[in-house]
Amino acid sequence: MVNEGEEARVPIFRDIRRYYCEYCGICRSKKTLIDRHILTEHEEEMKEKERNEEKESGKKLNICDECGANFQKPAHLKQHMQSHSIEMEIYYWA
Numbered sequence: 001m002v003n004e005g006e007e008a009r010v011p012i013f014r015d016i017r018r019y020y021c022e023y024c025g026i027c028r029s030k031k032t033l034i035d036r037h038i039l040t041e042h043e044e045e046m047k048e049k050e051r052n053e054e055k056e057s058g059k060k061l062n063i064c065d066e067c068g069a070n071f072q073k074p075a076h077l078k079q080h081m082q083s084h085s086i087e088m089e090i091y092y093w094a
Contacts, residue, residue, distance in 0.1 A: 018027050019034040023042040028034045038046060054061060062077040063070050066084045071077040 017029060017031075019029070019031050020027050021034055021037055021042070023038065023045050026034075026037060028037065061070060062072065062074050064077060064080055064084075066081070069080060071080060
């Protein structure tokens, strides 16, 4: 019940979501803004973190010896290596 002179207190629900950058701590209201911030400002740190996670998990890295490209599956690396052999054939024929 509401006494005379007092107004009913209606809770105000505000959906204020806060997303924080894991590298510098900057705060944004939308996840897409934080994702874009991380991609543009912390690209090197993100790559370094991925490399460290791969080493810690013990996954075998599938890295191309020719260009340094990294693949998740050995079959993808094998397919990629064929593109290098095609490049060499074209180079020798020219």
